[in-house]
């Protein structure tokens with residue numbers, strides 16, 4: 001009795017339930033499809049039926065930014081996160097310093113937009129992955145804008161530091177570029193590659209340090225309102241993903257204090273070197289960007305600013321001084337700062353205390 005009643009109820013449920021399921025499926029499926037294709041549908045309504053509908057600009061916007069976004073994510077994926085090694089328990093570095101751009105002197109203007117005529121060293125794969133530059137050219141390298149980067153001469157190394165100078169050290173540098181830099185440098189991957197190659201060639205001559213490009217990613221940082229020091233603080237929140245150093249390049253105008261970079265100098269008591277530097281790319285001045293890079297990264301090794309125009313370091317145009325030098329001047333470090341960097345050349349870099357593990361840039 002109960003069995004046949006259950007059978008009838010089951011049949012009735014199937015008879016009524018199935019069509020309802022089909023209709024509901026068609027309705028929700030249609031709604032889902034329509035939602036996913038609403039831009040296309042709205043465009044058809046507007047273009048074919050002449051209806052007054054608002055077509056979101058999203059399709060056009062994503063199309064234009066698409067390649068960059070894809071490129072960036074491709075580069076990000078090539079960065080294999082490796083667990084940072086090294087001793088823990090670093091203390092915070094004391095004092096922050098930045099290079100000041102000359103206010104009075106006007107540098108000879110170069111080409112503002114990169115011509116892209118000169119291919120930098122290091123192949124850039126179509127996936128967006130930047131291959132580490134291999135052999136360093138005898139020149140300082142050539143930025144895509146055409147002017148050759150200056151190359152340092154071999155410095156006079158004090159006897160007690162000759163062993164340190166002669167012992168090669170290779171460091172991986174992860175580079176983040178902000179939207180302003182990307183906007184001003186359509187060929188930004190090549191520019192960064194050429195910049196790092198030039199910095200490496202100079203550091204090799206100056207300190208026996210090779211800099212390898214670990215990877216380039218878009219730096220998602222607010223476009224306005226941060227000065228050099230705050231940009232540096234923002235940069236520190238990004239994971240190094242196993243790289244030794246992180247260089248943040250911004251294309252925004254110099255801040256109100258006209259610093260063209262920022263990094264931290266470890267105190268002499270600190271066992272570890274610092275690992276983050278911010279540099280400003282000024283339009284048409286690739287050599288200024290190189291100099292700022294050499295300056296700010298040197299801070300990570302304990303180099304100190306020389307702000308006294310009467311000092312020897314200033315007069316000889318040391319990279320660590322605020323003295324203005326001509327764009328083609330070979331970079332050089334005063335003897336004090338050369339010794340500071342060589343003394344800390346082999347030190348480990350600060351641990352990533354502030355960046356959450358596995359954080360994405």
Ligand SMILES: [Zn+2]
Nearest residue numbers: 097098099305
């Ligand atoms: Zn400085």
